[in-house]
Amino acid sequence: MLRPSTRALRAGGLALAVLLAVPLAACSDEGKLVLHTDSGDHSFNVEVVDTDETRAQGLMYRQELADDAGMLFDFKEERNVSFWMRNTFIPLDMIFVGADGVVKNIHVNARPQDPTSIPSDGPVQFVLEIPGGQSKVIGLKAGDTMEHPRVSAKVK
Incomplete structure (x- = not known):
């Protein structure tokens, strides 16, 4: 029976550890947004949702959201979108962002439990939801930029 050397086992284990760590590192970057x-x-820790099921769930039923937390909805292409607050218990700011x-x-x-439609003012790829009023606190306005690994053009 042929047995691998200790050195070969260590090298193989190291290679496996590196291969496993690379996808984890890529995933962790998606949790940060500026x-x-x-x-x-202004940095935020975000959950990314990009399927019909996860986008439909969104932040419904959540009871709290930290000032530096949010949810990034990725529609994977630019299009007109509309949100509502049914089954959402905390006020939210909805930030509509283009692919760039x-x-x-x-x-x-946005008022909790309100079924009124909240549309984008044109095609967008992303919607960032953060705690209600937080966009005013940081002075966010149309024309400002969002930096995230999913944004096609890195902006600063």
């Missing part, structure tokens, strides 16, 4: 405003750069990372429009303090 909004660039006139008042500075440029903020198109912002809906501040």
Whole structure:
């Protein structure tokens, strides 16, 4: 019976560890997002949702959201989108963002449990939801930029 040397086992184990770590590192980058405003750069820890099922669930039924937390909806292409607050228990700011990372429009303090439609002002690829009023706190406005690994053009 042929047995691998200890050195070969260590090298193989190291290679396996590197291969496993690379996808994890890529995933962890998607949890970070930066909004660039006139008042500075503002970092958020985000959950990314990009399937019909996860986008439909969104932040419904959540009872709280940290000031630096949010959810990034990726529609994978630019299109007109519309959101509502049914079954959402916390006020949210909805930030509508183009594929290039440029903020198109912002809906501040969407009311919990409100079934009224909240549309984008044109085609967008992303919608970022953050705690209600937080976009005002950081001075976010249309024309500001969002930096995230999914944005096609890196912006700063």
